[in-house]
Structure formats: C-alpha cells, structure tokens
Amino acid sequence: MNIFLNASSGIPLYEQIKAQIKFQIIGGLLTENEPMPSMRVLANDLGISLITTKRAYDDLIQEGVLYTVSTKGCFVAKPDLKKIRTTALKSITEKLEDIVCEAKKYGVEVAQMREIFDGILNKI
Amino acid sequence: MNIFLNASSGIPLYEQIKAQIKFQIIGGLLTENEPMPSMRVLANDLGISLITTKRAYDDLIQEGVLYTVSTKGCFVAKPDLKKIRTTALKSITEKLEDIVCEAKKYGVEVAQMREIFDGILNKI
Amino acid sequence: MNIFLNASSGIPLYEQIKAQIKFQIIGGLLTENEPMPSMRVLANDLGISLITTKRAYDDLIQEGVLYTVSTKGCFVAKPDLKKIRTTALKSITEKLEDIVCEAKKYGVEVAQMREIFDGILNKI
C-alpha cells in the first residue's frame, strides 16, 4: 500500500490517509471487495500509531468507502464513484471560491487570476 | 475600524484581524502613519481579549506592516504594497496549485477545472 | 537543558531563553533535528509560566531556528549558522557603534577607548 505522509504539513495524518485511499479507489488501484491491509499492519508500515489508522478506516467505513467483515478485516466497498466525485467537486469548488474571494480582497484582478490559473493548468 | 470576525470559521481570530488590516492597507483605507486603534480599544470593539488583538498587532509589527511608538500607540508603516502583494500572490498561487493537484488525483479533467474556475470568476 | 534565567536583569525571560538556545546551537550543544524539551517541561524546569516558554519557542520557530511537528514537539531546525552569526555580528557591531558614539560625546579619546577594550579582551 503506497501511502506517503507528511508529518509537518499540518494536515492530520488520518486525513492524509483517507484522501490517498480515495485517490487509489478513484484511480482504479483499489477495486471492489479488495482486502485492505489491517490497521495494525498499515500502522506499522507507516510508522504511526494504530489509533491513527483506525481513525482513518473508521471514517472511511462511516462514509461507505470501506466495509468491515468481523475477524476478516476491511475491504473496499462498491465504489460510488459518482458520489465521491460529486463530493470532491463540491469541496474543490468551495476552496476555489474562497481563494478567489481572498485574492479579490488583495486587489488581484480577474485577468491576473485567470493567468495564474492557466499557468498552473498548463504546467501539470 | 471595520473588522468582522467569524468565531466559528476555524481560522484564528488574530489571523482574521491580520488579514483584514492588510486588506484595508492594500485598499487604501489605512494609510501610512495613520494611528491604529489601541489594542485595548480594538479588543473592546470586537468583544475579544486584549491578548488576541495584541497577538495580531505583534505579528503585523514583526512583518513590518505596523510600527509602534512607545506609549503613543501603533501606526501603519510605510506600506510595502509590492511585498504584500507578492506575498499574497505567492500564497494564492500555492493554494491554487494544491487544489489543482488534489483535483487531478480525483480524476477531474483540466477542461472541467477551467470551467469551474471560469464559473467562479464570472460570478464575482 | 541548561538554561539560566535572571529575573531581575530587565531582559525579558523569553529573550534570555531565546539567546541561550541560540548559543547552544552555535556551540554545537544542540544539533539538527534534536528534540527540544516540550514547552510544558521547560516551563516546569525553569519555574516559569508555560506562556513564557511558548513565547520563546514561537519566536524561534518564526526565525527558523526551531520547527514544530504537530503533537510530537519542537525540534532544532537545520542550523543556518551563517545567518545566525551574521545577524549576531550585525547586532554586536551596531551596539559597539552606539557605545563608541556615546563615549565620543562624553569626550573619551580614541586611544582610551582602545585601551579599555583591550583590557576587556585580555581579561576574558
């Protein structure tokens, strides 16, 4: 399981884990009914506390992204790609709005914002 | 002094204060050598603790946005608009990059990102 | 952590703490990525308020001397010895200039100043 954590980013570790698991599902790296590494194993692999992986898994189960089979472990649920994408789009749109709003207060012109944004899109 | 705080936004009050003071300097509402309300008065006006306004002022003094004259109060420093804007642009660009990067992981297409962004720009 | 405070020196406690931590980094007693005592522990050891140690740490983090890993604690950053020394030399030079300037106004001759200074250097 390839997950990369940044302890000093300020973003909670469990949120970083949750996001990367979702990315892998969206990207097809994790497929329906595939077994997830156990919380203990993942905690060990990442060198973090079991509590942290548990928090991430619990959240994902709660969101319906994973499901748990007692004594067997956690598995990837049937991915509701539409829901995940809709949620993601909503979150992204909101964040963009916040930034645009902030930029406006700093006196950044619309044309300049578009320029910056295009620059980023072209770079990736 | 028009400052609006949102106690439930998750953004520290002193950061909100700092940002709005900077916005007012950028917007020309606060001009060089203009006296700022005293920490006590501002704290009273906003209904928050003296410590919180002091924290905001201290940070801005440290950044060179305000300066203090012992027992007289705090004043607006010669606004280094260029630096403030450069810093702001850098921060905004970084945030945009993060979002675009996140969106990409969620499988959002470039065309769709541009569409969302244009929608926001047209709305404001 | 050996830090000695002089409550009656007029120098703020947090400045004394900051200076001594920098001295220890310069002197190699504190090395890169070494964990600092937690704010609470240090406050306890020194018999001062948590707020005062926090103030010192915050300043040092802001200066890039320390860095913080959320919930893990504060650590010694990659010491930019050059910057620290340059800053120190600048500050020392300025102070020396002020004193020489003051001495001159008191009519102290250059030769005498040199004599005093040599006396001090020979003593240490």
Added chain:
Amino acid sequence: MNIFLNASSGIPLYEQIKAQIKFQIIGGLLTENEPMPSMRVLANDLGISLITTKRAYDDLIQEGVLYTVSTKGCFVAKPDLKKIRTTALKSITEKLEDIVCEAKKYGVEVAQMREIFDGILNKI
C-alpha cells in the same frame, strides 16, 4: 537648546534629554551657572509633555548636574567633570563587557572582535 529626540528608539525621552544635556556640559556648550530653559519652554520646543522635561531636570538636579533656584529656574551646577567622566567610563566599560561576553557566546573570536572595534574607531 539643541536636543534631538527619537520617539521610536525605545530609549525613554527623559533619558535622551538627560544624556544630551550632560554631553553639552562636557563639551563646554553649557557652562557653570548658565540658566537652563524652563521646563515648560523646553517641553514646548520639543513638542513633548511637561512631565517628561520635569523628570529629566529632576534627575539631573538629583545627580548634582543642575541646581534650582526657586522662582528663577534651573541652572547648570559647577560641573564635576571628573565625576561625570568617571561615571560615564564605568557605564561604557560595563556595556562593552556585556557585548564582548555576548559576542563570545556567539563564538566570535577575539581577533575578529578587535577587528570590528578598530573598524568603528577608524570610521569616526
């Protein structure tokens, strides 16, 4: 009376006044029994509060640098140049010692300190 104040230097205004009056006595600009400007006039000239000039004069009277004749005002006392110089030398020596001590903690070599000091002396 030529006195120059720096409101934002951090040094109390009354200390700045005291020092400059002493300098003028040492330099022979103010001579024995010469009348000083009244506190009110001086306060007015400097654009500061009467309280501040009073504090400065009171201190100087206390130190024997000035004397007061009721209803007539303040005058320059017989300057005990030796005492003033001795006091000044002591204060300067102490300050130099503090700086040298601080510089040493920052790892500045004796040779380098001497170099800096000579540079300053040659400049003035």
Added chain:
DNA sequence: GTGGTCTAGACCACT
C-alpha cells in the same frame, strides 16, 4: 491613557 511582560488557567485537535 499607551504598549511590554508575565501569570494562571482553560479548551481544542491530534497522536
């Protein structure tokens, strides 16, 4: 009245 320093607490999120 001003800012500068320091104190003793509290609550929170995260591990």
Added chain:
DNA sequence: GTGGTCTAGACCACC
C-alpha cells in the same frame, strides 16, 4: 502526552 488558541487578569515604565 503534544502544540494551538483564547481567556481574564496582573504589574510595569512611560507619557
């Protein structure tokens, strides 16, 4: 346990 934020209070020097 850690740091981050916020609070209510105090004392000081200076003006």
